[in-house]
């Protein structure tokens with residue numbers, strides 16, 4: 001079986017300047033659980049960031065002061081719709097998500113935020129009676145193409161969940177897990193150390209790597225889960241409410257870490273916490289009830305000068 005994903009290292013990624021032009025080809029392992037594809041109906045225009053201003057000096061604290069003008073695109077959804085049975089959860093979503101930036105997905109409960117996130121690593125495949133329409137390009141390749149193996153895709157898309165979920169194994173083995181599964185055990189100690197350092201956990205655990213990951217505090221467990229996710233060096237890191245189960249101090253630690261990670265990874269984070277979105281993200285996508293993506297723009301624009309009145313109402317707390 002050819003795993004073309006394996007030939008695509010992070011070093012191959014373009015440095016920026018526009019749309020990625022190196023599509024990743026994936027294995028053609030058939031997948032019985034692949035959801036049905038429906039024929040597309042009326043296409044909608046892709047929602048691109050509406051403003052390439054920097055976030056510097058905008059008053060949105062914590063947002064990046066890097067230029068938002070010159071990044072490439074890692075993810076592109078084209079008229080993406082998702083149904084659970086007959087119920088539509090995402091409605092013709094078109095968006096281009098930049099690489100090596102943090103993109104926050106916000107919106108009221110039930111608007112499809114998690115559904116969108118779960119499309120990116122095809123976790124929706126695990127749910128019965130899901131139908132996906134449209135295209136979802138990851139580095140130029142539609143992840144819903146017949147020849148894409150979701151297992152291979154997931155090696156390139158790390159995910160961190162709301163509740164920290166370390167394995168009942170040692171700290172070391174939690175981080176080493178994905179590397180062992182992939183047979184990448186050369187220099188394992190160095191790779192584990194590097195992942196723990198990137199996750200800002202090394203200094204706290206380096207003298208007790210053999211202890212259970214379950215003995216760490218909540219914030220440490222979540223950083224361990226982040227270390228586990230990044231140990232295999234994914235291109236994309238998905239985070240679904242990663243700090244909502246944590247106390248304010250641990251939350252601040254995770255937020256700092258997310259900012260740091262965006263130097264090396266593309267991060268897409270779902271959060272209910274608008275202040276958190278403002279603090280950690282470069283871009284924000286606002287979904288509203290019915291699974292519609294209403295606006296996608298630099299975070300400072302969304303919070304200070306959105307185009308859409310509904311977004312203005314939402315971020316100013318008038319509903320949701």
Ligand SMILES: Nc1ncnc2c1ncn2[C@@H]1O[C@H](COP(=O)(O)OP(=O)(O)OP(=O)(O)O)[C@@H](O)[C@H]1O
Pocket residue numbers: 084088089107108109110111112113114115116127272
């Ligand atoms: N497994 C499922 N089966 C059926 N319907 C589902 C399933 N998961 C989500 N839905 C429905 O799809 C819609 C979008 O759900 P989703 O979880 O994506 O929203 P969300 O914006 O992440 O919500 P929240 O902020 O409350 O977590 C909702 O109406 C939800 O009830």
